[in-house]
Amino acid sequence: MAEPVLEVSGLRKVFGSQVAVDDVSFTVAAGGSLGVVGESGSGKTTTARIIVGLDHADAGTVRIDGRDRDHAGRKARGADAGRGPSVARSARSGRRAERLARARQVQMVFQDPFLSLDPRLPIGTALTEVLRLHHPDGDHPARVTELLDQVGLGTREATALPRGLSGGQRQRVAIAKALAVEPSVLVLDEAVAALDVSVQAQILNLLADLRAELGIAYVFITHDLGVVRCVTDEVVVMRRGAIVERGATDMVLADPSHSYTRLLLESVPGPGWDPQLITAARRALAEAEAELTPR
Amino acid sequence: MNTAQRSQTPQKSQTLHIRGLRVSLPGTARPVLDGVDLEVGAGQTVALVGESGSGKTLTSRAALGMLPAGATASGVVEVDGQDVLTMDARALRRLRTTTAAMIFQDPRAGINPVRRVGDFLTEALRTNGAADKRTARKRALALLDAVGLPERVLRQYPHELSGGMLQRVMIAASLMADPVLLLADEPTTALDVTTQAEIIALLRDLQSRFGTALLFVTHDLELAAVIADRVAVMYAGRIVETGPAEQVFADPKHPYTAALLAATPRLDAPAGRLAVIPGRVPDLRTEIAGCAFAGRCAHAVDACGQERPETAAVPDRSQATVACWRSSTLTLQGGASRG
Amino acid sequence: MSSLTLVRRRPGFRALRVSRPWLFYICAGFAAVIVLVAVLAPWLAPADPNASDLSAALTGPSCAHLLGADGSGRDTLSRLILGSRTALLGPAAVVVFSTTLGVAVGVAAGWRGGWLDSLLSRSSELMLAFPGLLLAILFVSLYGTGLVAPIAALSLAYTPYVSRLARGLTLAEKQRPYLAAYRVQGFSNWAICVRHLIPNIGPVILAQSTVNFGYALIDLAALSYLGLGVPPLTPDWGAMVNDGQSAMLQGQPLSAIAPCLAIVVTVVAFNVVGEHWADRVANREDARS
Numbered sequence: 014m015a016e017p018v019l020e021v022s023g024l025r026k027v028f029g030s031q032v033a034v035d036d037v038s039f040t041v042a043a044g045g046s047l048g049v050v051g052e053s054g055s056g057k058t059t060t061a062r063i064i065v066g067l068d069h070a071d072a073g074t075v076r077i078d079g080r081d082r083d084h085a086g087r088k089a090r091g092a093d094a095g096r097g098p099s100v101a102r103s104a105r106s107g108r109r110a111e112r113l114a115r116a117r118q119v120q121m122v123f124q125d126p127f128l129s130l131d132p133r134l135p136i137g138t139a140l141t142e143v144l145r146l147h148h149p150d151g152d153h154p155a156r157v158t159e160l161l162d163q164v165g166l167g168t169r170e171a172t173a174l175p176r177g178l179s180g181g182q183r184q185r186v187a188i189a190k191a192l193a194v195e196p197s198v199l200v201l202d203e204a205v206a207a208l209d210v211s212v213q214a215q216i217l218n219l220l221a222d223l224r225a226e227l228g229i230a231y232v233f234i235t236h237d238l239g240v241v242r243c244v245t246d247e248v249v250v251m252r253r254g255a256i257v258e259r260g261a262t263d264m265v266l267a268d269p270s271h272s273y274t275r276l277l278l279e280s281v282p283g284p285g286w287d288p289q290l291i292t293a294a295r296r297a298l299a300e301a302e303a304e305l306t307p308r
Numbered sequence: 309m310n311t312a313q314r315s316q317t318p319q320k321s322q323t324l325h326i327r328g329l330r331v332s333l334p335g336t337a338r339p340v341l342d343g344v345d346l347e348v349g350a351g352q353t354v355a356l357v358g359e360s361g362s363g364k365t366l367t368s369r370a371a372l373g374m375l376p377a378g379a380t381a382s383g384v385v386e387v388d389g390q391d392v393l394t395m396d397a398r399a400l401r402r403l404r405t406t407t408a409a410m411i412f413q414d415p416r417a418g419i420n421p422v423r424r425v426g427d428f429l430t431e432a433l434r435t436n437g438a439a440d441k442r443t444a445r446k447r448a449l450a451l452l453d454a455v456g457l458p459e460r461v462l463r464q465y466p467h468e469l470s471g472g473m474l475q476r477v478m479i480a481a482s483l484m485a486d487p488v489l490l491l492a493d494e495p496t497t498a499l500d501v502t503t504q505a506e507i508i509a510l511l512r513d514l515q516s517r518f519g520t521a522l523l524f525v526t527h528d529l530e531l532a533a534v535i536a537d538r539v540a541v542m543y544a545g546r547i548v549e550t551g552p553a554e555q556v557f558a559d560p561k562h563p564y565t566a567a568l569l570a571a572t573p574r575l576d577a578p579a580g581r582l583a584v585i586p587g588r589v590p591d592l593r594t595e596i597a598g599c600a601f602a603g604r605c606a607h608a609v610d611a612c613g614q615e616r617p618e619t620a621a622v623p624d625r626s627q628a629t630v631a632c633w634r635s636s637t638l639t640l641q642g643g644a645s646r647g
Numbered sequence: 648m649s650s651l652t653l654v655r656r657r658p659g660f661r662a663l664r665v666s667r668p669w670l671f672y673i674c675a676g677f678a679a680v681i682v683l684v685a686v687l688a689p690w691l692a693p694a695d696p697n698a699s700d701l702s703a704a705l706t707g708p709s710c711a712h713l714l715g716a717d718g719s720g721r722d723t724l725s726r727l728i729l730g731s732r733t734a735l736l737g738p739a740a741v742v743v744f745s746t747t748l749g750v751a752v753g754v755a756a757g758w759r760g761g762w763l764d765s766l767l768s769r770s771s772e773l774m775l776a777f778p779g780l781l782l783a784i785l786f787v788s789l790y791g792t793g794l795v796a797p798i799a800a801l802s803l804a805y806t807p808y809v810s811r812l813a814r815g816l817t818l819a820e821k822q823r824p825y826l827a828a829y830r831v832q833g834f835s836n837w838a839i840c841v842r843h844l845i846p847n848i849g850p851v852i853l854a855q856s857t858v859n860f861g862y863a864l865i866d867l868a869a870l871s872y873l874g875l876g877v878p879p880l881t882p883d884w885g886a887m888v889n890d891g892q893s894a895m896l897q898g899q900p901l902s903a904i905a906p907c908l909a910i911v912v913t914v915v916a917f918n919v920v921g922e923h924w925a926d927r928v929a930n931r932e933d934a935r936s
Binding site for chain 1: 508534535
Binding site for chain 3: 065066067109112113115116117119120121123124125128129130131132133143146147187190191194
C-alpha cells in the first residue's frame with residue numbers, strides 16, 4: 014500500500030451530551046479513495062468538517078502529508094482570539110501562510126450546488142479569486158480556462174452567474190474551485206446527492222477521471238452505497254459516531270460482517286427488496302444495541 | 309390510444325384519470341406538460357418517475373387542481389369521477405380535504421412548528437365540519453396507531469419528532485379524511501435509506517387496509533420498480549413509457565428509461581464508469597419539434613428530431629405504452645441484465 | 648422565513664406595505680424630486696428665507712409669496728425649499744453612521760459568535776431599551792444645540808436596529824456552504840465578510856436603512872420643533888411648524904401646515920420606497936432558495 018496522504022486517528026467530538034464522533038480513525042493512501050458511509054446522525058459530516066477545519070475535534074489528530082493539521086489549527090485559533098491592532102504584522106503574515114498551507118492540504122465540495130457558490134460572482138471571477146490567493150504569480154485567465162476545461166465546462170460558462178447554470182454545472186464549478194487550490198485531498202460531502210441521476214453519473218465519471226489524471230485522494234462522504242461502489246477503493250461504515258465496519262469496498266459490499274452494514278445493504282431498493290424484513294431487522298438491531306448500552 | 313387495454317377493467321372507473329393534460333406557463337416556448345395520460349385504479353400503486361424538470365410533480369399537483377399562477381391547462385383530470393379542472397374554489401377545497409390527499413418530500417415544511425401534532429391531525433376534519441372534536445380525536449388516535457406511533461405524539465410538537473416519525477404523522481394526517489387517492493411526492497427522499505423502507509412498508513400496509521389509490525412520484529427508478537404495480541416514466545413534460553413495474557425495469561422499451569437505468573450507480577452492476585446520458589434536459593425556453601429525448605439519445609435517427617413520436621401500445625404487454633419511433637426495432641438493456 | 652420579516656417597521660407604517668407598483672413609482676419620483684430640490688435649493692428659492700417682509704407677515708398666498716409668509720414676514724415657500732436641505736441631510740447622516748456602525752457590530756457579532764456576540768448583543772439591547780429621542784435630548788443638553796449632537800445621538804439610537812438585522816442575516820448566511828467553502832479555501836475572515844458576506848446581505852440592510860431614513864426625519868423634525876435641533880434662523884421644517892403655531896392661532900395656518908405636509912409626504916415616500924425594496928429583496932431570496 015502506498016504512503017498514506019491522510020491519517021485520521023482517535024477523532025472525538027461531543028456536542029452537548031451527544032457524542033457526534035467517537036474514536037474515529039482511518040487512513041487514505043495517496044491517490045486513493047475512501048468512502049465514509051452512514052445515515053443521518055452517524056457523524057460522517059462532522060468527521061468531514063473536522064478534516065477540512067470547519068469544526069475542531071475535542072480529541073484526536075488529522076495528519077495530511079505527514080503534517081499535523083489540528084495542532085496547527087489550534088495555534089492559529091489562539092492567535093486569532095487576540096486579534097487587534099497590537100498584533101504584529103509578521104504574526105499576521107505568518108498566520109496567512111499557515112492558512113494557505115492548510116487550504117492546499119485539503120479542499121471540500123459541498124452537497125448543495127445551489128448554495129455553495131457566491132450568487133453575485135460570475136464563475137470566472139470566483140475562480141480567479143481563488144487563484145489570486147493561492148497562486149498570485151500565475152497566468153490566471155489561462156488557468157481558469159484550463160480548470161473549466163478539466164471539469165467539462167466551456168469559456169461561455171466563465172461569464173455566467175451561478176443562477177444561470179444547472180445543478181450539475183454548478184457542482185462542476187465547485188469542483189473546479191477546489192482543484193484551483195491544488196490540494197492533496199478532496200473531501201466530497203454528499204457531492205452528488207442533490208443531482209439528477211443522469212447528471213450524477215456525469216459527475217461521478219468526472220471525479221473518477223480527475224483522480225486518475227491528478228492523483229488526488231478522495232474522502233467520499235455519502236449515504237448511497239451504489240455511489241460508494243462506483244468511486245471508492247475502501248470504505249468505512251459509520252453508525253452513531255463510531256466506525257462499525259471497514260475494508261476494501263468490494264469486500265464490504267459483497268460480504269458485510271456487521272449487522273448494520275447488512276441492514277444498509279438490504280435497504281437499498283432492488284430485486285428481492287422487502288420493506289417488512291428491513292423494518293424487522295432495524296428494530297432487532299436497535300433492541301440489541303439498547304441491551305448492550307448500560308443504563 | 310390505448311382503449312383496448314383500458315376496457316379490460318370496464319366495471320370500475322379509475323380513481324385518478326388524466327387524459328391529454330396540457331399545461332402552459334407564461335413566457336415559455338413549450339408546454340410544461342404536453343399531453344399527459346395517466347390512470348391510477350382503486351387500490352393500485354402507480355409510480356411516476358422522472359428527473360427534475362420532467363413535470364412529474366406538476367402532474368401530481370394537477371390532480372389536486374394546484375397549478376402554478378398564470379398557468380393555462382387543458383385536457384381532462386378526474387379524481388373519483390369528478391372533473392378537477394372545472395371545479396370552483398369550494399369544490400377544490402372539498403376535494404383536497406376529503407377525496408384526495410398529498411404527502412410531501414419534506415415533512416417539516418408541511419407542518420406548523422408551534423402547534424401540537426394532535427391539533428395538526430384533527431384540524432382539517434374539525435374546520436370543515438366533517439367531524440366533531442371527539443370523533444376527530446378518535447380517528448387521529450386510530451391512525452397514529454396504524455402508522456406505529458404512540459398516543460403521546462398527539463401532545464408533542466413537531467421539533468420533538470425525528471424526520472421518519474414526522475413523515476408517519478404526515479401520512480396519518482393524509483389519511484384522516486379517508487381519501488380515495490393519495491399523492492406522494494418523493495415522500496422518502498429526505499429520509500435515511502433504512503427509514504425509507506419502513507415508510508414504504510407502512511404505505512403498502514395502509515394502502516391494502518384502506519384500499520387507497522396511490523400515485524408515487526419519485527426520481528428513483530429502482531424504488532419505483534419495487535413498490536409500484538405500474539410505472540410511468542416522464543421526460544420533458546410527456547410520459548415516454550408506461551407499463552407493469554417489473555417489466556419496464558427488466559425490459560425497458562424507451563431509450564430514456566434504459567439510459568436512466570444504466571446511469572444509476574447500483575450494487576448489482578459492475579464497478580467502473582457509468583453509462584452517461586450526454587447533454588441535459590431541454591429547458592422550457594426551447595421549442596421541441598420531434599422527440600424531446602432525440603438530442604441525447606444514442607439510438608436517434610433523423611426522423612426522431614423532426615416528428616413527434618405517437619404514444620403506442622407495447623405488443624404482448626398489458627397496459628403498456630411507449631412513445632418512441634424506434635422502440636419496435638431496438639433491443640435495450642434493462643436493470644436486471646446489465647453486465 | 649423570508650428576510651422581509653426581519654426588517655423592522657413602526658406599527659402604523661405597516662399599512663404602507665403595498666404591492667401596487669404605481670404607488671412605488673410615484674413615491675420614488677417624489678423622493679427624487681425632494682432630493683433634487685434640496686440640491687438646487689439656493690437657485691430655486693424665490694426669496695431670501697430669512698428676509699423679513701413685515702408688510703406680508705401673516706398673509707395668505709399671493710403673487711409675491713406663493714405660500715404666504717409667517718409671523719415674521721418670511722417667505723414660507725423659500726423656507727420650505729431651503730429647509731429640505733437640513734430635512735434630508737440630517738437623516739442621511741444618521742442613516743450613514745448607523746448603517747456603517749450597525750453592519751460592523753452585527754456582522755462581527757454574528758460571524759465571531761461567543762463572548763463577542765454576547766457583549767455586542769447585550770449592549771444593543773440596552774440601547775434599544777433607551778428611547779432615541781430621550782438620548783438625543785440628553786446629548787443636546789450636554790453638548791448644546793446644533794445638528795451634531797442630535798445626529799450623533801440618533802445614529803447611536805438607530806445602530807441596534809441595523810446591527811440586530813445584520814446579525815440575524817449574518818447567522819442565516821453563515822449557514823450557506825459557499826461561505827464555508829471560502830473558509831476551507833483559506834480566505835481570511837475579513838476578506839470573506841467584506842467581499843462576500845456583506846454584499847450578499849447588503850440589499851436587505853439597505854431596505855432597512857431607507858425605512859430608518861423616514862423615522863430619523865420624524866425624530867429630527869420633532870427635536871427641531873422642540874427647539875433642540877438646528878440653530879435658530881436656519882430654515883428647518885420642524886422649526887417651521889413651531890414658528891407657525893402662533894400663525895395658526897391667528898387664522899393663517901398655511902405656514903405651519905405646509906412644513907407638516909412636507910414632513911409627512913417625504914417620510915411616506917421614503918418608507919414606501921424602502922418597503923418596496925425590502926419586498927423585492929425578499930422575493931429574490933425566495934427565488935434563490
